[in-house]
Amino acid sequence: MADIKVDVRGETCPVPLVETRKALRKASPGDTVEIVGTHPASKKEIPMALKALGLKLKDIEEDGDVWRIKIGV
Amino acid sequence: MTDKATIVVHSGDMDKLYSALIIATGALSMGMDASLYFTFWGLERLVKGKLEGGRLSRMHLFGIGKWMVRRRMQAARVASLEKLLQDFKELGGKIIACEMTMQIMGIKKDDLRADLIDEYGAVGTYVQEARESSITLFI
Numbered sequence: 137m138a139d140i141k142v143d144v145r146g147e148t149c150p151v152p153l154v155e156t157r158k159a160l161r162k163a164s165p166g167d168t169v170e171i172v173g174t175h176p177a178s179k180k181e182i183p184m185a186l187k188a189l190g191l192k193l194k195d196i197e198e199d200g201d202v203w204r205i206k207i208g209v
Numbered sequence: 210m211t212d213k214a215t216i217v218v219h220s221g222d223m224d225k226l227y228s229a230l231i232i233a234t235g236a237l238s239m240g241m242d243a244s245l246y247f248t249f250w251g252l253e254r255l256v257k258g259k260l261e262g263g264r265l266s267r268m269h270l271f272g273i274g275k276w277m278v279r280r281r282m283q284a285a286r287v288a289s290l291e292k293l294l295q296d297f298k299e300l301g302g303k304i305i306a307c308e309m310t311m312q313i314m315g316i317k318k319d320d321l322r323a324d325l326i327d328e329y330g331a332v333g334t335y336v337q338e339a340r341e342s343s344i345t346l347f348i
Contacts, residue, residue, distance in 0.1 A: 146286055147286055148285055148286055149231065150231050150234050150235045150238065150288075150293075151286075151288050153234075153235060153238040153239070154234050154237075154238050154296045154300070156238065157237065157238035157239075157240075157300060158296070158299060158300065184239070185238055185239045185240065188240045188241075189239075189240045
């Protein structure tokens with residue numbers, strides 16, 4: 137059970153989505169993947185991707201322009 | 210029909226190649242399969258050293274327009290075409306090179322980026338990919 141952190145602050149389309157998928161592919165069952173970013177559309181689209189992938193969105197936090205998405209693998 | 214995106218990359222224009230690669234990596238990221246079929250001017254971009262060599266489809270202005278757009282893309286931290294291609298491969302995307310284009314344009318296998326290409330094919334390969342795809346585009 138590892139905590140994998142991906143920092144995509146300042147990155148734009150499609151990098152946050154792609155880096156999320158790359159991290160999820162490397163993660164093992166039981167891991168938590170946490171993505172931190174600022175790209176507005178990705179905050180909506182990463183949860184859409186999780187739904188398509190059948191993965192669990194654990195939490196979304198927002199602090200100003202920065203969002204943080206936690207995913208259970 | 211599987212959850213797959215198949216894109217014909219016909220244009221070698223820089224902006225159109227971006228569109229194709231962004232959609233393709235996006236599809237892979239959303240859990241789909243993806244195939245890119247490079248043909249005509251698109252295939253030229255897979256010749257060693259020519260990936261970034263495409264013009265802008267509009268307002269190229271002898272290269273000034275492209276230079277300006279690239280500067281703006283860098284300021285916005287848009288990924289390079291090379292990074293998008295590497296991501297596409299890492300996420301399991303498939304690249305097909307059109308053999309007829311190679312013949313017409315005198316491109317040999319040795320001229321192309323063998324590290325990226327999975328398969329060399331013709332129209333039958335595209336149709337086979339496309340018939341099992343829910344998204345197919347011609348760019």
